[in-house]
Amino acid sequence: MSNIIVIAEVRGGSLKRPSLEAITAAKQLATASGGQVVAIACGNGIDAATAELAAGGAAKVIAIDGPSFTEYSGDAWAKAIVEQVKANDGTAVLMAHTAMGKDLLPRVSGLLDTGIITDVIEVSCEGGAYGAKKPVFAGKATMTVKATKSPFCATIRPNNFEASSGGSGEVSKVDAPSGDLLSVVKEIIAAGGDKTPLAEAKVVVAGGRGLKEADNFKLIEDLAAAFGPGVAAVGASRAVCDAGWRPHSEQVGQTGKVVSPPLYFAIGISGAIQHLAGMRTARTIVAINKDADAPIFKVADYGIVGDAFEVVPALIKAIEEVVANR
């Protein structure tokens, strides 16, 4: 058997949606390899999450469950997972490309002494060889690779595969081992308010140096808020993050986040090549800039040449009306 393993992410007892997306990718591989999708989840008291995995397309679910796994520890979890990958004939190991996935799967792949490909947008299995496609240079190019070592490990970019649903897999439980932890999570501090994570937002409203000073980002925040709660997130250009107007976590571009929302607003952003790399795959791009020759207009679907301080307040009003009349 050549089974496809999905390492699921459970936080605070709930299964994270990108894990179900990774199951979709795993199902594609399992169809080609003739194996089964086996999900592995770690935590303490994770019955609800493992039931969701079993009902979400995993043929087999292994819970590594117990008090010693209450908090995430990359080294301890990787060790326990590798045992299960081996015991379950895993020829491919997938996990979502999230903060936990990026931390855990490289460690798992190192223990398995194999390769790993990260931030994958397509997977394949041809003639028994696994392959994947991933963006490189922050999306300025796309690389297709074929694995030459087994097992094949890959982190799957969120929001790129549909979440898997349907199924009735069998759940089994393994006691979480206790032992020395090299690293362990001590605390999780929620971000202030109910901010929508940048990478998951349906709409990203990004501002740049054209806003002239940090306080003027209120305009950007107000436009994001106009879409209603939980819809839009604020983004920023590198220049304004480096200037300290906005936190680095909001930076869009090559040394920040790569985003791909259905709708992206670039306001007062000229469109440096590093910024374009981070947002060019958004479905619809709107640019508002004073300079008609700004490079941002080359990638924008719709552009308005004008002063953000005049255009954006009118746009906020118009969006509020659209949202109110839905």
Next chain:
Amino acid sequence: MDIVVCIKRVPATDTAIKIAADGKSIETNGVSFEMNAYDEFALEQALLIKEQLGEGTVTALTIGPSLAQKVMRDALARGADKAVVLTTDEWIYDGAQVAQALATYLQANPAQIVLCGKQAVDSDNNQLAGNLAARLGFGCVTEVTKLELADGTFTAERDIEGAREVVTCKTPAVISCNKGLNQPRYANLKGIMKAKKKPLEEAAADLPAAAMEIVSLELPPARADGRIIGEGVDAVPALIEALRNEAKAI
């Protein structure tokens, strides 16, 4: 305390990528190379840790062509004590191959703290720290935005989806650094002069076979031409109309 900083020489971030004739690599003619941006945070953190401890050595380590000496000289000018280039003429895209080669070096030349950038901005692999830590049996925290060392244990902060995580990690450890961790210093004239006398060694990289091969490298499809809707406030109704009925985005 021996601190190693893993550094990669990468194309400058303002490079417009062109695919080479082999369809598997980028055209490097006319491309300028620089220290990977995230590695600058790792180097700065190494220097800060050495300053905090008041002792130790900072070794800058890279794997790449001899041309990487220029980037390593910059690391020395910023304050690293020593630099090592594990040379290879191959363009390495397989992160596991890098991790294994660096692990081999670090087994022969042990360090208590290994720092690296969260990812290289060319291959965007984002996997060295965990992979290396697994091979060395070290603790590891990735993508840190805050890092403190006390009594041989790190306390780190990292961004996760919608929150921040506080992680403790024993040394020896591999830490990958994110933007926001610190403000990297640049080389001053004195540093540049001093760097000329600091040791910069070269040794052939002990490279295992790659765990994957490149099938193709392609540019993403070009976006369809957009249009300027109009000028100023008057263009807002037309924009709303287009977003609503044409793009169906609102």
